[in-house]
Amino acid sequence: MKLTLADPKLLKDSISIISDLVTEARFHVTHNSIDLVAMDPANVAMVIFKLLSSSFTEYHVEKEVKIALNLNNLKQVLKRAGASDIITLELTENKFKVVLKSNTTRTFFLPIIELEEREQKIPQLVFPLAIKMPTGVLNEAIEDVSIVAESVQFICEPSKFMISAEGDLSQAKIEIGSDDKIMITKDGADMVKAKYSIEYLKKMIQGSKLADEVLIRFSQDYPLKLEYKCTDKLMLAFILAPRVDND
Numbered sequence: 584m585k586l587t588l589a590d591p592k593l594l595k596d597s598i599s600i601i602s603d604l605v606t607e608a609r610f611h612v613t614h615n616s617i618d619l620v621a622m623d624p625a626n627v628a629m630v631i632f633k634l635l636s637s638s639f640t641e642y643h644v645e646k647e648v649k650i651a652l653n654l655n656n657l658k659q660v661l662k663r664a665g666a667s668d669i670i671t672l673e674l675t676e677n678k679f680k681v682v683l684k685s686n687t688t689r690t691f692f693l694p695i696i697e698l699e700e701r702e703q704k705i706p707q708l709v710f711p712l713a714i715k716m717p718t719g720v721l722n723e724a725i726e727d728v729s730i731v732a733e734s735v736q737f738i739c740e741p742s743k744f745m746i747s748a749e750g751d752l753s754q755a756k757i758e759i760g761s762d763d764k765i766m767i768t769k770d771g772a773d774m775v776k777a778k779y780s781i782e783y784l785k786k787m788i789q790g791s792k793l794a795d796e797v798l799i800r801f802s803q804d805y806p807l808k809l810e811y812k813c814t815d816k817l818m819l820a821f822i823l824a825p826r827v828d829n830d
Contacts, residue, residue, distance in 0.1 A: 584612060584643060584644045584645065584648060584672070584673060584674055585641060585643045585671065585672075585673050586612075586617075586639050586641065586642055586643070586644075586671065586672040586673075587639055587640050587641035587642075587669060587670070587671045587672075588638060588639050588640070588669070588670040588671075588672070589639075589640045589669055590638070591661070591664040591665070591666070591668050591669075591670050591683075592666070593634065593638055593793070593813070593816060593817055594634065594661060594670060595661040595662070595664055596792045596793055597632060597634065597793065597817065597819060598654060598657050598658050598661055599658055599661070599662075599789075599792075600786070600787075600789040600790060600792065600793075600819065601619070601621075601630050601632060601654060601819075602654035602655055602657075602658045603786040603789070604621075604623045604628055604630055604783075604786055604787075604821075605621040605622070605623055605624075605630055605654060606624070606653065606654055606655060607651065607652070607653055607654060607696060607698060608621040608630075608651070608652065608654055608698075609621070609649050609650065609651040609698050610649065610650045610651075610652065611647070611648075611649050612644055612647060612648045612649070612650065613644070613647050614636070614644050614647065615635065615636050616633050616634060616635045616636055617632075617633070617634040618632065618633050619631075619632040619633075620632075620703040620704075620705060621703060622703060623783075626824075627780070627783060627823065627824050628783050628787070628821060628822065628823050628824070629703070629705070629706075629821065629822040630819075630820075630821055631705055631818075631819070631820040631821070631822070632817070632818070632819050632820075633817060633818045633819075634816070634817045635815060635816055635817060637815045637816065638815075638816040638817060640669075641671075648674065650674065650679060650695055651695060651696045651697065651698040652679060652693060652695065652696060653693070653694075653696055656693050656694075657679075657681075657693060660681050660683075660691045660693065661681070663683060663689065664683050665683075665685060667685050668683045668684060668685045669683075669684045669685070670682070670683060670684075671684065675692075677695055678692040678693065678694065678695065679692070679693040679694075679695055680692055680693075681693065705822075706806070706822065708800075708805075708806060708808060708822070709802075710800040710801065710802050710805075710808070711769060711770040711771060711775060711802055712739050712767070712768060712769040712770065712775060712800065712801070712802070713766075713767075713768045713769075713798060713799070713800050714739065714744050714765070714766070714767050714768075714798070714799040714800075715765070715766045715796055715797070715798050715799075716744075716759065716764065716765045716766075716796065716797060716799070717764055717765075717795060717796060717797075718788070718790070718791030718794060718795060718796060718797045718811070719791065720759060720765065721788060721791075721797050721799065722788050722791055723757075724746045724757040724759070725746070725781065725784050725785060725788055726785075727746075727755055727757055728746055728747065728748035728755045728757065728781065729748075729781045729785065730753075730755070731748045731749065731750045731753045731754060731755040732748040732749055732750040732753075732755075732781070733780065733781055733782065734748065734778050734779065734780055734781060734826050735747070735748045735778065735779055735781050735784065736748065736749075736776055736777070736778045737776065737777055737778075737779065737799075737801055737807065738774060738775070738776040739767065739769060739774070739775045739776070739801075740769075740772075740774050741767070741769050741772055742760065742761050742767060743758060743759070743760050743761075743767070744758075744759045744760075744765075744767055744799075745757065745758050745759070746759070748781070775801070775802055775803050776803065776804075777801050777802065777803060777804050777805055777807065777825045778804075778825055778826040778827075778828070779807050779823055779825060779826060780823070780826055783823050784823070787809050787821040787823065788809070790809065790811035790819050790821070791811070793811050793813055793817065793819055794811035794812055794813050794819075796811075796812075797809055797810065797811055798810040798811075798812075801825075804825050804827065805825060806822050806823060806824055806825060807821075807822070807823045807825070808820060808821070808822050808823075809821045809823075
């Protein structure tokens with residue numbers, strides 16, 4: 584295989600975001616895309632990543648291959664890529680070869696690691712609602728509530744989305760109504776709410792580096808799905824388990 588990427592940001596930022604949740608993962612290089620599906624070590628969050636062949640200036644894959652890598656190692660290499668660098672990815676003698684080329688050519692070889700052969704299946708989730716909004720709106724809201732508590736409640740009514748948090752003494756509540764930039768689609772008139780970890784959300788909302796909009800889906804005390812898309816280039820999605828109160 585030989586894959587050449589003229590926009591290093593697509594891979595660089597994606598791996599930087601994913602490596603905050605997952606340290607080791609298996610990439611599935613197909614004829615159409617590079618795919619990754621992985622759970623975080625605590626089994627609380629899942630990452631789903633797809634980098635399309637249309638993102639690449641050269642995409643040569645003779646046969647599909649699976650490559651397991653330490654993502655921190657890969658992140659460190661990709662950090663060295665400048666904005667104008669061209670990245671080439673190859674497999675050579677059981678090593679993963681990364682070439683960064685601008686006025687210099689820098690070559691790195693990363694070891695392919697052994698990972699337990701366990702197929703990560705994306706769960707079939709059914710959501711009664713979808714909220715599409717600019718990434719900055721969600722990012723600001725999560726930052727606002729993070730000063731109050733460690734968990735956040737997502738609440739949705741037919742035309743209003745609320746993000747709230749409650750600490751020992753403090754409370755924060757952000758109300759987001761639908762407008763020309765924020766679309767709320769919901770089945771039924773009942774209020775839907777669920778609670779999630781702010782620590783995980785703060786890692787996931789870094790997807791805003793890749794896309795201008797985020798699609799939010801959740802249900803009553805049910806997993807959350809955040810989806811970031813860059814048309815004809817990539818998709819990065821996260822599934823986050825809800826927090827359940829023990830009281």
